Amino acid sequence: MDPPLTRLCQNQTMSLVVVGSVAYDGVETPHGKRDRILGGACTYICLAASYFTQPRIVAVVGDDFAQEDHLFLQSRGIDLTGLQKVPGKTFYWSGKYSDDMNDRTTLATELNVFADFNPQLPEDYRQQHYLMLGNIQPELQQHVRSQMHAPRFVGGDTMNYWIGGYRGQLLATIREWDFLLINDTEARQLSGEHNLRRAAQKILDMGPHTLVIKRGEYGAILFRRHAHFMVPGYLLEDVFDPTGAGDCFAGGFIGYLAGEGINPRDGEIDEYHARRAVIYGSVMGSFCCEQFGVDRFRKLTRAEIDERFYEFKTSTSF
Amino acid sequence: MDPPLTRLCQNQTMSLVVVGSVAYDGVETPHGKRDRILGGACTYICLAASYFTQPRIVAVVGDDFAQEDHLFLQSRGIDLTGLQKVPGKTFYWSGKYSDDMNDRTTLATELNVFADFNPQLPEDYRQQHYLMLGNIQPELQQHVRSQMHAPRFVGGDTMNYWIGGYRGQLLATIREWDFLLINDTEARQLSGEHNLRRAAQKILDMGPHTLVIKRGEYGAILFRRHAHFMVPGYLLEDVFDPTGAGDCFAGGFIGYLAGEGINPRDGEIDEYHARRAVIYGSVMGSFCCEQFGVDRFRKLTRAEIDERFYEFKTSTSF
DSSP states (O other), X not given: OOOHHHHHHHOTTSOEEEESOOEEEEEEETTEEEEEEEXXXXXXXXXXXXXXXXXXXXXXXXXXXXXXXXXXXXXXXXXOTTEEEOSSOOOEEEEEEOTTSSOEEEEEEEOGGGGGOOOOOOGGGGGOSEEEEOSSOHHHHHHHHHHOSSOSEEEEOOXXXXXXXXXXXXXXXXXXXXXXXXXXXXHHHHHTOSSXXXXXXXXXXXXXXXXXXXXXXXXXXXXXXXXXXXXXXOOOSOOSOOTTHHHHHHHHHHHHHHHTTOOOGGGOOOHHHHHHHHHHHHHXXXXXXXSSXXXXXXXXXXXXXXXXXXXXXXXXXX | OOOHHXXXXXXXXXXXXXXXXXXXXXXXXXXXXXXXXXXXXXXHHHHHHTTTSOEEEEEEEOTTOOHHHHHHHHHTTOBOTTEEEXXXXXXXXXXXXXXXXXXXXXXXXXXXXXXXXXXXXXXXXXXXXXXXXXXXXXXXXXXXXXXXXXXXXXXXXXXXXXXXHOHHHHHHHHTTOSEEEEEHHHHHHHHTOSSHXXXXXXXXXXXXXXXXXXXXXXXXXXXXXXXXXXXXXXXXXXXXXXXXXXXXXXXXXXXXXHHTTOOOGGXXXXXXXXXXXXXHHHHHHHHHTTSSTTGGGGTXXXXXXXXXXXXXXXXXXX
């Protein structure tokens, strides 16, 4: 069986707080179509992280949020104390992927109850050491950060919308972060540099000491001040649905670090664990694509995760 | 100093025969513009391979081919016995790169003396064990292959033009090859499969036991029947001119194997050397982009190559 609950007992204050969206998604890929399936960045991050530590969710859903979805998250050991349920409808997003699945078109975005999301952390959440801020308004990310008593490792994600329109707010927010996880397009937009090596140096000057640039099917690059680490993307036989893969990467990355109880002095983490975290992120992102929505996490085991981790090692070593 | 000539004396029959184009190129990139600079696939392959073994060139040039270019190739220890000089003009190509250098437009292709290229191998070339067939008409590749007495390791490159219009000829040609080096678009076209893992399996069924799929800035993947090896692209600070990078990859790959004297029984090579060959290919491709045309090879040393090989190791190990 999976170890999160056992480990939790040993490390009550080492667990992970995750803030972001819980949603219902409509997804169309060349492999089929699903509507109103469980989704949202926070959901994917928590599910991926739940194989390594106990994630504590901070999110809002409407009164349409299904009991079976609640039970599923609970079955993965996720602490749902911070999941507010309010009158109204849950955030809804739908999109359609191109034939090669490298592009997607958003068909609908209905914020619903997410429009008034004002994250309030339960008292025992505030004691935790790890904080992952999913892609929400930078001001809200900052507001959550300020509720934590003594976080040791804080970071998150953002997107083109905030980089373009809320730049000042975003820069003030990430200045306090230890890590930033974004994709290559976002890294180029944030830094104003096309070349990723130079883009990374500029972003490391903005605050975070650890930067992960995700490149979709081409893998990811970890940048620290004096070294970088490159990992190619896992070669899947079939990509069923890439929705949530980037969030699962984030969940695997931060979940692994929290689960190992890495206790960064001054917010620093050692290179050995940072690299392994990037591999676990890649592993979780790859599993996510194998079925629609969150379905792969209904049966995925820790043994499969470690097997794929090992496969990454054998297919990249020389 | 570089070791090719010393090594040659030990291994007279282990050296490498390279067939393809020697050309003059006109190139425009965001970093500037050059015209009538030395180029051609065979040139790049031989230059890259010359750091590991003695390449023996098989190509044709016109009577406009400059003495300084001849001397430069000679200075790299390349055997020019098979470089035919005939009346007329040397093959000319020109192209312009997009701002991000991921696309290029061909502005001119003047085959000139290359139109009647009928490769004839000097007698001592026919004794060699390694043969690299650059991107020319499959029938010509086959013709060259048939002139070799007992080649131990044969392979090459091809392109969309031959895959689309000369499919039968191409399949008959690569059936006899040990290795094939192509890019991802070509692999998809050749196999009719978008997914690279499945594309690779289909191509391995066509003959070659070793397939390298080049992915430009995203690196390369080595496929064998029971394993694959992925390497991310080297992160350059500046890409001056990507012309020839794929050919330099090929030169580093096959040059390293020939230089090490890998003597494949039944055409097989061991995984250890195959993987290192892919890294040396990546290293040579990355150096190629650092200056216009072949300029980087005027001063590049073997020590710099090994330093970058080591950098690949440190930036991919976990």
